[in-house]
Amino acid sequence: MRGRGGVFRRMFVLKPIYFSSVLLASFSAISQVAVCQSNTCSEDKSTPIQAVTLQVQDGSGATVERAAVEVRCGATVYRVQTGAHGEVALSLHPGSYNVSVQAPGFAALQQENVALSGGAQPTVLKLQVGSATDVISVTANTGFVPYASNAGSKTNAPLIEVPQSISIVSELEMQSRNVITMNEALRYTPGVQADEFGVEPRFDWLKIRGFAAETFGVFRDGMRFNSLSGKLDPYELESVEVLRGPSSVLYGQVPPGGLINQVTKRPSAERRTEVGMQLGAFTRREGFFDTTGSIDKNQVWQYRLLGVLRNSDTQTNYTPDNRRLIAPSFTYKPSDRTNFTFLGDWQHDGTRWSQFLPASGTLYSNPNGVIPVSTFVGEPGWEKVKRDQASAGYTGDHLFNDGWNLHSNYRYQYINFQGSTVYGTGFDGNSTTMVTRYAYELPRWNRINTLDNRALRRFTNGDWEQTVLFGYDYQHVAIKSQQAFAQVADINIFKPVYGVTTIPNMSPYLYQDNLLQQHGLYAQDQIKYRNRLIFTVGGRQDFAKNDIADFLAHTETGHLDQRFTGRAGVGYLTSSGISPYVSFSTSFLPNAGSYVYNATTGQSTDPAKPSDSRQIEAGVKVQPNTWNSYFTAAFFQINQTNVLVSNAAFQTTQTGEVRSRGVELEAIASLQHGLSLHGGYTFTATETLKDQTAANIGKWLSQTPRNQVSMLADYTVANGHFSGLGGNFGVRFVGTNAADSANSFFVPNYALLDAGLRFGYRGMLFTVNATNLTDKRYVATCSGLAYCYYGYARNVIGQVKYHF
Known part of the structure; x- marks a missing residue:
């Protein structure tokens, strides 16, 4: 005892x-007619699918690699990233689509009724230099796939450039699983033990890499949140970020396993x-x-x-x-x-x-049963x-x-x-x-x-960026x-x-x-x-x-x-x-x-x-x-x-x-097919x-x-x-x-x-x-x-x- x-x-x-x-949960609309329409887009499904090329450029005309692009009309959604020369190729029905583009350091671009159809020349999308908030934005809209985040750098660097293990559960994934607690949002995230003490309606208890994170390891919008007294509803959140490993250099006192950042x-x-x-x-x-x-x-x-x-x-x-x-x-x-x-x-x-x-x-077992x-x-x-x-x-x-x-x-x-x-x-x-x-x-x-x-x-100086x-x-x-x-x-x-x-x-x-x-x-x-x-x-x-x-x-x-x-x-x-x-x-x-x-x-x-x-x-x-x-x-x-x-x-x-x-x-x-x-x-x-x-x-x-x-x-199901x-x-x-x-x-x-x-x-x-x-x-x-x-x-x- x-x-x-x-x-x-x-x-x-x-x-x-x-x-x-x-x-x-997800977003969709069902249609049984040849042309799918909404107030801001139209998709001609009676026309065969064509190859369409999009190119993302900055204000000077230079192409932007690894920009997150979303093309949407009704239930049809394509989420991709630009590759070399800032281009990406899609296969879709001709029509007018709603297009959004995000990239670190640029203001988010949202355009409605963008005409897209096959042709030799790419459709150009122009990004403008962003404000500080755009540079510090959280994640680009690429479906389940994370792209850039503040968690590991506080500069919104692309995750692939941060020398630390980072996971992000996007809003779309939380909606798709109808997540009802922050712990539940992390059930499919490696390195996190999200069911540390079973059924617990009071607090969010969890571990990262074997170390308890609930006392000092839970943050909200990059600042400390006391999860052994408070608890956030995931309906308030646009994403949950997991930064694994010692992270005091940006956040001060944190557990050795890492931290969890809830993004409002x-x-x-x-x-x-x-x-x-x-x-x-x-x-x-x-x-x-x-x-x-x-x-x-x-x-x-x-x-x-x-x-x-x-x-x-x-x-x-x-x-x-x-x-x-x-x-x-x-x-x-x-x-x-x-x-x-x-x-x-x-x-x-x-x-x-x-x-x-x-x-x-x-x-x-117990003589009296279970x-x-x-x-x-x-x-x-x-x-x-x-x-x-x-x-x-x-x-x-x-x-x-x-x-x-x-x-x-x-x-x-x-x-x-x-x-x-x-x-x-x-x-x-x-x-x-x-x-x-x-x-x-x-x-x-x-x-x-x-x-x-x-x-x-x-800073940029020749071959060097800083x-x-x-x-x-x-x-x-x-x-x-x-x-x-x-x-x-x-x-x-x-x-x-x-x-x-x-x-x-x-x-x-x-x-x-x-x-x-x-x-x-x-x-x-x-x-x-x-x-x-x-x-x-x-x-x-x-x-x-x-x-x-x-x-x-x-x-x-x-x-x-x-x-x-x-x-x-x-x-x-x-x-x-x-x-x-x-x-x-x-x-x-x-x-x-x-x-x-x-x-x-x-x-x-x-x-x-x-x-x-x-x-x-x-x-x-x-x-x-x-x-993607x-x-x-x-x-x-x-x-x-x-x-x-x-x-x-x-x-x-x-x-x-x-x-x-x-x-x-x-x-x-x-993937493109849903x-x-x-x-x-x-x-x-x-x-x-x-x-x-x-x-x-x-x-x-x-x-x-x-x-x-x-x-x-x-x-x-994306089409049909x-x-x-x-x-x-x-x-x-x-x-x-x-x-x-x-x-x-x-x-x-x-x-x-x-x-x-x-x-x-x-x-x-x-x-x-x-x-x-x-x-x-x-x-x-x-x-x-x-x-x-x-x-x-x-x-x-x-x-x-x-x-x-």
């Missing part, structure tokens, strides 16, 4: 993931609106809307407003998943050189805690999780005439979390039915201010939290009776104010020679301060951590789109609020130093010019030192060291190298599977009488993982199937999606014989959307 302190730390720092399932939807100049509703398993009822467009004809002012209203149960008895969300935003763009966007949102959630279930009856996946061991009349969160911020950019690009990003957010639960701590003695329980309360208030200012400029970046960021995270507990009566886990237990007065064991402040200065230089050899170097100096006011001990403490971190990488880009690379990077992670044992004084009073990490990574990225695809292979080794470890006397020191090394493969493609693919393989070998407990040395890190495999195929009919099918395999640091027992592997269908008709889109299609009962992970966590049962959701 673990001590109370360990149990309650696990209550907060080792909780199950929240997932609920589903997939699907922005206003668009194109006017469009969608409204819809969902009905599904566990009495899910949800309505949503999203409207955006220009306020004036010159498109100087743009707006966006989206909202979600949901009432739902979950697979766990007495556990709702209710949400109220409203998110306004607007953009002021007086010229192509200046852009200011305001972003705001408010969200209210109502749910309950996840369940701690014994291994006997879930993972192992514990149902719907089991609830708490007290429905007393438990609650209420969360109110809101944020307001801006992103502003200006491109000066001398080429310097200034960017400023700020956000204020508050998160008020009120939680109380009764949870199980395993069977009582030799009983196989009666579970011991504790009551637990966690009110927590967060106030977070984040700021990121940076300047960049691009992008220089300087930045300063600031974080001010104020957290006030209380924790209290009390033992309550046992419950029969197979025949629970609720409402007869009296909750006693709680014993507080934590009541404190915690203030974390970080100032960071960073610089980066990306150098390209003859558009082939690419060098990336960067460095950062951080000052991280942690002040703690302990109201129970009546003490105030504080300490300052300073660290220099860096990254250096080199890659080579071939004309065929193959880019091998190698890089070295470091990071640090403060152990805020932790103290280590001082042998001289015999007390645990010394503030813990940050844990340091270093990584060597080598890989290859492939993005062919001839078809992206392939990556990465080989890595991460060593983390100054790891906190404890002995049998609960004396904590920083003598621990752990290692993670492995291989990640990812392939994404969106087929999109997303596959991945992950091998992660984690090991404890140094520990105060000898039995832990040489063992796997807990809750980290060595092997993960995933494959998703999505298909939409059945255009707009589509669906997808996915397979996910998660390998064996260790339940504790000593590897005393393991959780077996499992494989799950996901599927969906969709049908579009005159602006309407009907979808039905299912995750865990076969309703497989499985244990996702355990953190001890008393704490096992079921994975998600089958979840089926039907959805209808109307676009206008």
Whole structure:
């Protein structure tokens, strides 16, 4: 039986993931006539398909390679990238199409009614130099396939040029799978363990390359987001980016495995609106809307407003998943050189805690049978999780005439979390039915201010190109939290009776104010020679301060951590789109609020130093010019030192060291005939190298599977009488993982199937999606014989959307 302190730390720092399932959606229109028409395009399907060439140029007439081009009319969609000479060839019916083009450093181009037909001369599309916001834009619209991003460079460099492993889940893929949580969005992304603690409706729990990412590794629009208090709805997001490996050089204190950046939807100049509703398993009822467009004809002012209203149960008895969300935003763009966007949102959630279930009856056999996946061991009349969160911020950019690009990003957010639960701590003695329980309360208030200012400029001198970046960021995270507990009566886990237990007065064991402040200065230089050899170097100096006011001990403490971190990488880009690379990077992670044992004084009073990490990574990225695809292979080794470890006397020191090394493969493609693919393989070998407990040395890190495999195929009929009919099918395999640091027992592997269908008709889109299609009962992970966590049962959701 673990001590109370360990149990309650696990209550907060080792909780199950929240997932609920589903997939699907796309845009389409069905037609059974020869000519497909809309207000802005027309496609003559009575005419044979012809070869059409498009060429993308800049203002001087020079061609632009690797520009993302989308050609669309109704259900017909082509997504391609320009190759040599800035050209791309398509096979389509003659007609007038809507065309959009995006490329780093240029303003996005959107043209309606572009006449396309076969001919000797290409159709020329002209791009203009972009404002800072365009240079800092997130991803080009290439279907499932990522193209460029801020995540790895803060300069929106093409992913193939960044010497680090990066994955992006696009908005289209999230819609195609009808993603309902951020964790669910990452289920097909290699290197990420998105089901870390099974069913968890409160928070997003996940690991990257074997290291927990939820506390310091979740960002929103490039700035810190506290995912152990707040939670974003994926309907707010246009993409989710995963930057793997140590990344302190651009982001400061982050876990060694990397970070996840949630990118918020922005206003668009194109006017469009969608409204819809969902009905599904566990009495899910949800309505949503999203409207955006220009306020004036010159498109100087743009707006966006989206909202979600949901009432739902979950697979766990007495556990709702209710949400109220409203998110306004607007953009002021007086010229192509200046852009200011305001972003705001408010969200209210109502749910309950996840369940701690014994291994006997879930993972192992029990004389009384299997514990149902719907089991609830708490007290429905007393438990609650209420969360109110809101944020307001801006992103502003200006491109000066001398080429310097200034960017400023700020956000204020508050998160008020009120939680109380009764949870199980395993069977009582030799009983196989009666579970011991504790009551637990966690009110927590967060106030977070984040700021990121940076300047960049691009230089060209003959065969040399250079992008220089300087930045300063600031974080001010104020957290006030209380924790209290009390033992309550046992419950029969197979025949629970609720409402007869009296909750006693709680014993507080934590009541404190915690203030974390970080100032960071960073610089980066990306150098390209003859558009082939690419060098990336960067460095950062951080000052991280942690002040703690302990109201129970009546003490105030504080300490300052300073660290220099860096990254250096080199890659080579071939004309065929193959880019091998190698890089070295470091990071640090403060152990805020932790103290280590001082042998001289015999007390645990010394503030813990940050844990340091270093990584060597080598890989290859492939993005062919001839078809819309992206392939990556990465080989890595991460060593983390100054790891906190404890002995049998609960004396904590920083003598621990752990290692993670492995291989990640990812392939994404969106093909012209309507087929999109997303596959991945992950091998992660984690090991404890140094520990105060000898039995832990040489063992796997807990809750980290060595092997993960995933494959998703999505298909939409692009032409003919059945255009707009589509669906997808996915397979996910998660390998064996260790339940504790000593590897005393393991959780077996499992494989799950996901599927969906969709049908579009005159602006309407009907979808039905299912995750865990076969309703497989499985244990996702355990953190001890008393704490096992079921994975998600089958979840089926039907959805209808109307676009206008």
